[in-house]
Amino acid sequence: MKQYVMLAMALVMVSSRVCAQNGEFSPSPVPDRIILTLTATPASSQAVSWRTDTSVTQAQAQFAQATGSPDFRKSVKTIWATSSFFENIPHLEDHVVAKQHELVFTDLKPDTKYAYRVGDGSHWSEWFHFTTARADAGPVSFLYFGDSQTELKSMWSRVVREAYGTMPQVDFMLHAGDLINRSNRDSEWGEWYHAAGWINGSVPSVMTPGNHEYYDSVAGDRLDRHKKLSPYWQQSFRLPENGPAGIPELRETVYFIDYHDMRLISLNSCAARYHPETMEVQRQWLEKVLKNNPKKWTVVTHHFPLYSARKGPENLKLRTALQPLYEQYGVDLVLQGHDHTYGRGTNKDYGAQYKGDKGPVYVVSVSGPKMYDSSFYPWVDRSASNTQLYQLIKIEDNTLRYEAYTAIGDLYDAFELQKDYRGRNTFSEQAPQGVKEAVDLPLKRTKDWTDADFDDYEKRFKAYKKRKQGKTKGD
Known part of the structure; x- marks a missing residue:
């Protein structure tokens, strides 16, 4: 009987961990938590970070100068991200393991709108826009x-x-x-x-x-x-x-x-x-x-x-x-x-x-x-x-x-x-x-x-x- 109780407890613990990992905000191969952050040189560079599950091994981004035409995608450049394993230890009730990814777009033109997306080649985010800062003292x-x-x-x-x-x-x-x-x-x-x-x-x-x-x-x-x-x-x-x-x-x-x-x-x-x-x-x-x-x-x-x-x-x-x-x-x-x-x-x-x-x-x-x-x-x-x-x-x-x-x-x-x-x-x-x-x-x-x-x-x-x-x- 004691063995059955211990087995049941173990199953509950495993189930709880799976539920926590697979809850409302659990990671998947599809990028989430995508966020732009300013760099020290906002007229010529732009940082972006995002999260996936641990199955993603080669995270990347595609970007190009944005146009009104969807044909901007013909001129995209690819840049590889730096990825790191993440585990929220110490954690509370929601234990999560994931991959965090980040990169910096560099050599950008000042005061210019760019389009970008992040992913791994198979799973992609939507296309986003951002605009670089001006090079001079504008508003x-x-x-x-x-x-x-x-x-x-x-x-x-x-x-x-x-x-x-x-x-x-x-x-x-x-x-x-x-x-x-x-x-x-x-x-x-x-x-x-x-x-x-x-x-x-x-x-x-x-x-x-x-x-x-x-x-x-x-x-x-x-x-x-x-x-x-x-x-x-x-x-x-x-x-x-x-x-x-x-x-x-x-x-x-x-x-x-x-x-x-x-x-x-x-x-x-x-x-x-x-x-x-x-x-x-x-x-x-x-x-x-x-x-x-x-x-x-x-x-x-x-x-x-x-x-x-x-x-x-x-x-x-x-x-x-x-x-x-x-x-x-x-x-x-x-x-x-x-x-x-x-x-x-x-x-x-x-x-x-x-x-x-x-x-x-x-x-x-x-x-x-x-x-x-x-x-x-x-x-x-x-x-x-x-x-x-x-x-x-x-x-x-x-x-x-x-x-x-x-x-x-x-x-x-x-x-x-x-x-x-x-x-x-x-x-x-x-x-x-x-x-x-x-x-x-x-x-x-x-x-x-x-x-x-x-x-x-x-x-x-x-x-x-x-x-x-x-x-x-x-x-």
């Missing part, structure tokens, strides 16, 4: 998403699709970390890719890691020093490798991209917190990148915010290390995540930015449905809670325009920066006058609140409104 536009993290298929999908439907001609998409909730859970990564679908294969992405892209490498031990970046990151995304040398964790998480007249910089704020020795490495690297920056505009992204948009601990060590460099070298905009609420402002009192003070505009945003309450801290000029958002940033010549939209496409926040001949910015508040600030509390967050918690929230909100009413553009 640039991109979408910025705060944490997507949870309910990706059902709830984040509406945000990324609304964003693309509203602004389909953007140059790329930027994700400020916490793309998923559990770093090695394959079903969540499957939902993340599913939510954007074919958009990922047509509009390049850049991303910076959040704390949920890290996992506890020692079972039962949640000490920061044992946290590691998920293998999904570097095997799924082909990102620039021009960051600090010699530290594997920072590879493809700390980098910069020059796109037209903007320098975009990604920092790994999670590594800085979990492994403090990497903070100084990043700081020194950042200073060199900022000091030798030929571009008119500078945008930085990292997950943990320098100034928090929700009530809780501040990231003082990160702020102490980075803020002086941001102000010394004229960083224009810092795009962040983590707080699951929205805040936009400067490190000055409300109204001070109108006087031309140096220092970037800081933004914290959230695109997924997980919500926290807003802090209403003094740095915040525009706030929102319990609201899914996406942002559009447009840069042309001496103007940077920022717009934040709700999940249904309504304009919620906006401002412009005008840069003068000295490189100093004049800030113009352009938040829509008829749109009240969204301050409804998220029900899931407040279900266990006490009267004291609600009183504290009301006190913070009243102080915030008083600060705003006491300052105007003329002050």
